[in-house]
Amino acid sequence: MEFTKRRFGWIGDQEITEYQLTTTKGAIFRCLNYGAVVTSIEVPDRNGNYENVVLGFDTLEEYLKDSPYFGALVGRVAGRIKNGAWGTHQLTQNEGSHHIHGGQSNFSQMVWDAEVNETADFIDIIFTHTSPAEDNGYPGNLTVKVTYRWTENAVWDMVIQAETDAATLFNPTNHTYFNLSGTVKRTI
Numbered sequence: 222m223e224f225t226k227r228r229f230g231w232i233g234d235q236e237i238t239e240y241q242l243t244t245t246k247g248a249i250f251r252c253l254n255y256g257a258v259v260t261s262i263e264v265p266d267r268n269g270n271y272e273n274v275v276l277g278f279d280t281l282e283e284y285l286k287d288s289p290y291f292g293a294l295v296g297r298v299a300g301r302i303k304n305g306a307w308g309t310h311q312l313t314q315n316e317g318s319h320h321i322h323g324g325q326s327n328f329s330q331m332v333w334d335a336e337v338n339e340t341a342d343f344i345d346i347i348f349t350h351t352s353p354a355e356d357n358g359y360p361g362n363l364t365v366k367v368t369y370r371w372t373e374n375a376v377w378d379m380v381i382q383a384e385t386d387a388a389t390l391f392n393p394t395n396h397t398y399f400n401l402s403g404t405v406k407r408t409i
Contacts, residue, residue: 222373224337224344229253230281235332237281242344247271248375256329257348257367258284259292259397264375272403293329294367295322296393297352297359307390312358324357328393343372361387
């Protein structure tokens with residue numbers, strides 16, 4: 222297993238890094254500390270040709286301008302909340318009168334802290350982010366930890382954990398789109 226990283230761009234004074242995890246056979250997993258975005262998964266097809274099977278962009282500017290959450294971690298809540306209301310809490314309304322994917326500035330638009338854990342059989346990229354109380358109207362400080370594990374057998378495993386200091390909603394998702402034709406040769 223091999224781990225490398227490269228500068229993907231800047232948001233203000235924050236460097237955006239792309240992490241690349243590669244198996245000894247050449248399968249590749251790439252992700253960003255921006256939005257915990259999965260940018261690429263390159264695995265062999267039935268003929269042994271390695272191709273990217275997820276949708277993503279080549280530049281940070283495209284993620285900032287055009288992305289329909291490609292590869293991103295979204296939340297605090299991934300789904301829609303009618304009228305942006307939860308109990309006595311008014312959440313931001315960012316889809317008409319409704320709340321979707323955690324609000325205006327959600328997990329997918331944050332620069333996450335990243336840590337790497339390397340072993341002989343897998344590499345973990347561990348992203349952490351703290352969402353303060355009242356962020357997009359949600360109660361409670363919420364610290365989120367997302368671990369992306371890429372194994373020597375080209376298996377991607379994702380674990381999402383969170384801790385909060387108050388009752389709050391938490392139902393995130395990863396918004397990776399797959400196109401198994403490889404390198405978007407055909408539409409789904």
